[in-house]
Structure formats: C-alpha cells, structure tokens
Amino acid sequence: MPKTPPGQTRNRVFRFVRDCLLRGDSPSLREVQRHFGFRAVETVRAHLAALVEEGRLVKEPGRARGYRLPKRQTKRLSSPVPDWPTSRLQPVPLLGEVAAGGFEEAIENPEGNLPVEIPDSRDLSDYFALRVRGESMSGAGILPGDTVIVERRGTPVSGQIVVALLEEEATVKRLHLGQGGMELRPENPDFDTLRPPPGSCRILGRVVELRRQIR
Amino acid sequence: MPKTPPGQTRNRVFRFVRDCLLRGDSPSLREVQRHFGFRAVETVRAHLAALVEEGRLVKEPGRARGYRLPKRQTKRLSSPVPDWPTSRLQPVPLLGEVAAGGFEEAIENPEGNLPVEIPDSRDLSDYFALRVRGESMSGAGILPGDTVIVERRGTPVSGQIVVALLEEEATVKRLHLGQGGMELRPENPDFDTLRPPPGSCRILGRVVELRRQIR
DNA sequence: TGGCATACCAGACAAATGTCTGTTATGCTG
DNA sequence: CAGCATAACAGACATTTGTCTGGTATGCCA
Secondary structure (H helix, E strand, O other): OOOOOOOHHHHHHHHHHHHHHHOOOOOOHHHHHHHHOOOOHHHHHHHHHHHHHOOOOEEOOOOOOOEEOOOOOOOOOOOOOOOOOOEEEEEEEEOOOOOOOOHHHHHHOOOEEEEEEEEOOOOHHHEEEEEOOOOOOHHHOOOOOOEEEEEOOOOOOOOOEEEEEEOOEEEEEEEEEEOOEEEEEOOOOOOOOEOOOOOOEEEEEEEEEEEEEOO | OOOOOOOHHHHHHHHHHHHHHHOOOOOOHHHHHHHHOOOOHHHHHHHHHHHHHOOOOEEOOOOOOOEEOOOOOOOOOOOOOOOOOOEEEEEEEEEEEOOOOOHHHHHHOOOEEEEEEEEOOOOHHHEEEEEOOOOOOHHHOOOOOOEEEEEOOOOOOOOOEEEEEEOOEEEEEEEEEEOOEEEEEOOOOOOOOEOOOOOOEEEEEEEEEEEEEOO
C-alpha cells in the first residue's frame, strides 16, 4: 500500500469504522485491515489509536472489538462506566384502551407487548402500557392514539401526569393534590377539571413515557 | 449454581443477550457468564448454541462477539412464546440534538442506540433518531426534548412530518409540496413557514415515531 | 545536511474469546 | 429400574484479536 497524504487514509478509516458502528457492529483491527488491503495490522492500530487521541473514537480497554463512537459533547470526568446498563429492556403489557370492563380484567388480556426500558431497581410487573383516548391532554402533547407507559407507583405526587381509574374507565390527567382534595386536570381548555369524591377514584400510576406511531 | 427447571435459565440468558444486542453491544461468553455467576463458560456456550438452534439468536461463525438478533424472527410452532412480530427490534442510532455543526458530524457521534421496531422489509441503516429542539411543532404534539425516529428512504410526500437539513441545522416540520415549491410548515402560530430556495434544503427523512420520557 | 514527523510494513507476543471433551447431577419416561 | 435428555461444572485447547518492538520510506523544515 503506497503512502498517502497525511490524514487522508485516516479519514477513510474513520468513515469505515463509523459506518460499522452505526450498524451496531464493531470491527476488529484485522477486518479493517482486510477492507483496506493493509499488509500490517499495526497500520490499523496506529490509525485507530490516533482517532481515539483526536477524540473521534472511544476505546474500551482490554476488550475485543472495543471501539465505540464517542457520546456527543460529553465533558464528564473519568466516570467509571458501569459494566452493564442500569436499566433493562422488558416486554411491557399493552392494555389497549381501557374503557369499560375494569382494569384488572384488562391486565389479564393484554393486546400485546411493548419493549420498554425500565430501571433495574424496578420490577416488570410495575409497568403497563395504555392507548390514549380523547383530546383532554393535547395541551401536554398527548394525543388520541398515543401510547403511554405507566409506572404503578406507590404514592401519587401532585403535578404528575397520571392514569386514573374513574367510573370504570381509565383516563390520563394531570394530578393536583390540595386542601380541596384530589383534582384531575386536563390540559385542554375544552375540558373541565375533575374532582372525584374520595374513594371513587384510583390512581393506577404515573405516565413515564409516551410513544406515538406516525402513519 | 443449582440446576434450574428446563428452559428457565435459557430464557433469562436470552433476555440478557437480547438487551445487550439492542444496545448495540454484543457480549462475550465470559461476560454473560459473569453476569449470571456461572462457574463454567461452557454453560453459556451451551445455552447460546441452543438459542441459535431454536432460531432465537444468530451467530456469525469464527468471530468474537458474533451473536446477533435474527433478521427475521421465524414463528416456531412448538414454542410457547407469544406471537413473534412481523417486524424486528433493532438498535437505531440516536443522534441527539442536531443543532449547529451539521448532520454529517452528528451522525458520526451518536449518543447511543434506541431499540426500535422496524419492518422486516427495511434495513437498519434506513433509520436514525433525533432529539427535538424548539417549539415549532408543538401543535402536532411534538415538544422540545422529544425523540423522533426518522426513516430515511422513500420520496418525500406532501403532508408528512419530515426532518429537513437547512442551513446546517436539522429541523422537524410538516412538508408541503406545491407549484410554489417546497414549504416547511411549523405547527405553531408563533413560527413562520419556511420556503427554502431549491438546493438549499435536504429532506433527511420522515418521522415515523415519537418518544417522550416524562421525568 | 540532519533531524523529525507521518504512513506503512513485518513479525512476534499476549490477552480475550470461542470450542472441545469429559464429568456429575437431576428429572422424566418407558 | 435403565435409558435418556437437560443443566451445570471443570479444564484444556484453538482461534481471534489486540499490543508491542522494530524497520523502511517519504516529505518537511531549520
């Protein structure tokens, strides 16, 4: 392989490795070597080391295929990255629209499952997903047809967006707790705030994530 | 490690490896071993080999960290696992906010990967994710901080919500194509419709999904 | 001219990783 | 019970992969 102008081959190497990584496939030095036809592994190693030096790549030491793309604008100190993610992906039951018929029944017959990232500290059974009906929360960017992922939390906190079971129907509202009792406030001027009498309403959990499929 | 009922540990191993792969991080046998506390590598190897046999994983032979998610998850009649999706989960690169600095730079530095369900018919490289900046689409329920998943291929269609690369900045707008040329319409009365001169704007793709983490 | 930096090569070496072979339990089933 | 399959272990071994040390060639510049 002939010698090339400074930086030229390096950029080509970077683009190749970057494309591999974007496909979720970290290449080995020798794979890069073969791709470019280098006759020495060391050539690749020098290039990658330089790219790490320049901050365009990141390397996990002592690890085969350990090159990664750097996180953007990460200025953090040498924070030891945990070996394994602190959250995990779990199939959360999607209940669909919970209209009449009761919540417990709905949870027995989910429409399907949704892959959701949940913290390690929590249990899968703390989560479910629900499809949103109605426009009452459109001011908060929650539209009909959206899917909300709900964490069944112990104590409801004022100000949170929650799913409440009210008159055999699940609704998404913003919860407000005051001396006047519980308020379920819509985020749409066309709808009225609900003030359910004590005991007639059950907070199922708080909305932790929203998903919307577009077309 | 005590012996467990048939299939139980295998499923746990599968879920762990799957989660790793969805993060774009193929684990080595010994990493899986450490995670579960097995005292023999072979135990892991046997489990993974069985998972490959069952079609739940795919292995690139003669390669370190060579386990992958199968492109097409085939429905196994004998399997009690609930129906396999006709689409597949894949780690889609999350580019973060593409503000100044250009798209090409952003795609070189993804913040991480997002598990996204994409159709079997499409390729992983057709997708990327982006964090939304600004209020210009709040009328369509797309708020600042939201993450949009973008499909790159396909001809832009009038009326779709798209990501456009405009003056070194990526923006989310609704695309309108008419005889007057291209229009990028915000969905917020406080913002003006953009009419980029031909050639000054590149449509990166259309928004197919929206995700929002709440607190 | 003599450093000095960069690009690339060559081959040995070491660490990470996957593979194999054999063994010990345990539960199921005819 | 014997036979068989599965779960897990133990340790050696082979391959893949990263690292090191040193060498050749080229261009730049004081």
